[in-house]
Amino acid sequence: MALLGGAMFRDFTIVSTAMGANLSELRKTGLPGIISLLIGVTVSFFVGGSIRYAMGYTDAVSFTAIGVGACTYIVGPITGAAIGATSDLIAISIAAGVVKTIFVSIITP
Numbered sequence: 001m002a003l004l005g006g007a008m009f010r011d012f013t014i015v016s017t018a019m020g021a022n023l024s025e026l027r028k029t030g031l032p033g034i035i036s037l038l039i040g041v042t043v044s045f046f047v048g049g050s051i052r053y054a055m056g057y058t059d060a061v062s063f064t065a066i067g068v069g070a071c072t073y074i075v076g077p078i079t080g081a082a083i084g085a086t087s088d089l090i091a092i093s094i095a096a097g098v099v100k101t102i103f104v105s106i107i108t109p
Contacts, residue, residue, distance in 0.1 A: 044071045048096050055092070061085050069093025070100055 029036075048070025049063050057066070065085040069076025069092070076093030079085075085093070 041071050044100055047100075048093075051096060052092075057089070062089050065089045065093045066096055070096040073097025073101060 045067040048067040051070070052062050052066040057063070061080075061083050062085065064083060065076060065080035066089060068079045069090075073094045074097070076097050077090045080090040080093050
């Protein structure tokens with residue numbers, strides 16, 4: 001654990017797990033929950049794409065890798081690796097997702 005960030009990494013994984021989605025809870029929200037989910041994913045993807053453009057990346061691979069990473073830091077590296085993104089794009093993808101997750105965790109309550 002110390003090599004991976006120690007207590008800070010542990011606390012982050014606990015918060016990330018606690019903020020996870022539950023399919024049965026999602027069903028209870030009905031149409032407003034589905035609309036909120038779709039808007040949240042779309043906005044996150046395009047904000048990530050805007051960050052990508054501001055950093056000077058202009059190709060489709062960078063748009064996809066960073067955009068998906070902004071949606072969720074877990075899927076970003078997987079998608080990035082699948083489409084041949086470089087390690088710097090995957091790192092940006094993870095960072096964008098982590099920043100969004102922390103922002104949402106703080107703002108939601």
